[in-house]
Amino acid sequence: MIRKIIKIDEEKCNGCGACAAACHEGAIEMINGKAKLTRENYCDGLGDCLPACPTNAISFEEREAPAYDETAVMAAKQKKTDEPLPCGCPGTASCTIKREEPVVSAKVTGQLNNWPVQIKLAPVNAPYFDNANLLVAADCTAYAYGNFHNEFMRNHVTLIGCPKLDQVDYTEKLTEIITRNNIKSLTIARMQVPCCGGLENAAKRALQASGKFIPWRIVTISTDGRIIE
Numbered sequence: 001m002i003r004k005i006i007k008i009d010e011e012k013c014n015g016c017g018a019c020a021a022a023c024h025e026g027a028i029e030m031i032n033g034k035a036k037l038t039r040e041n042y043c044d045g046l047g048d049c050l051p052a053c054p055t056n057a058i059s060f061e062e063r064e065a066p067a068y069d070e071t072a073v074m075a076a077k078q079k080k081t082d083e084p085l086p087c088g089c090p091g092t093a094s095c096t097i098k099r100e101e102p103v104v105s106a107k108v109t110g111q112l113n114n115w116p117v118q119i120k121l122a123p124v125n126a127p128y129f130d131n132a133n134l135l136v137a138a139d140c141t142a143y144a145y146g147n148f149h150n151e152f153m154r155n156h157v158t159l160i161g162c163p164k165l166d167q168v169d170y171t172e173k174l175t176e177i178i179t180r181n182n183i184k185s186l187t188i189a190r191m192q193v194p195c196c197g198g199l200e201n202a203a204k205r206a207l208q209a210s211g212k213f214i215p216w217r218i219v220t221i222s223t224d225g226r227i228i229e
Contacts, residue, residue: 004045005065010034012057019049019058022194025073041069042076046164048195111153119161119170122177129181132157136174136203137189138196139165145221152189152219163198170199174206178214186216192223 008019008028015033027042028035028049035057037043045068050058114128119136135156142148142160159177161170178186188203190196200218207216222228 001065001067002062003065003067004060004062005040005043006037006045006047006049007059007061008035008037009057009059012055014055014057016054018194019053022049024048026076041066042073044068044070044073046167048164050197111149111156112158113153113155114157117158117160119159119173120166120168122159122173124173124176125180128157129177129183131182131184133185133187134177134183135159135187135189136161136199138162138191138199140191141189141221144191144223144225145227146225148189152187156187161199162195163202164195170202171205171209174203175209178206178210178212183212183214185214188216188218189221190218191221192228 006027013034015030015035017030017035019035020028020030023043025039025042025044027037027039029038030036031038043065045060047058047060050060114122114126116122133156135152135158137148137152137158137160139160139162141152145151159174163170177183186203186207188200190200204216207214220228
């Protein structure tokens with residue numbers, strides 16, 4: 001069948017392995033210091049590996065390729081899960097990992113100041129954008145970071161999205177929002193995972209396309225709830 005699939009330029013590939021780590025389906029492997037698409041039927045064509053590549057060695061192409069085999073991908077993931085973990089437990093067993101408990105106040109107050117919050121649903125000329133501090137956040141950030149409301153959403157207009165699930169480029173929508181409104185500042189909150197690079201890149205491209213000079217920053221949150229950047 002003819003479908004969209006990734007293409008790896010071996011001449012540009014520097015062998016960093018970031019794309020292989022970013023590919024949740026396991027379609028990419030490192031062979032002799034180069035990234036290789038070894039399982040075409042594992043590639044879903046969504047491109048989680050693209051933002052991870054520092055040399056832009058990965059692109060999309062449409063060509064003859066086997067269909068994406070989700071059943072095979074899930075079976076491979078399950079096999080990997082069943083392998084023993086470094087702590088000695090099988091992947092399906094209970095394995096306790098000691099983590100520091102986050103310090104939160106006894107009273108938790110929600111800080112959501114606008115609705116809707118999904119980037120796709122927000123109207124570009126909503127009145128709450130006027131003179132706003134804009135927070136563009138990945139869906140998972142508020143779940144990963146316990147005090148997200150008070151530290152990031154307070155006094156901000158919040159927009160959330162996930163480029164992997166929505167399968168859309170937010171650049172055009174965010175550009176319109178920044179261009180049409182008096183945005184005072186922009187904060188981009190993303191997870192450490194590579195697929196969040198799509199959200200970060202869209203927000204940065206939107207700011208550039210708007211032609212406006214406003215304060216902006218990027219906050220990266222790890223999967224265990226730490227601010228790492």
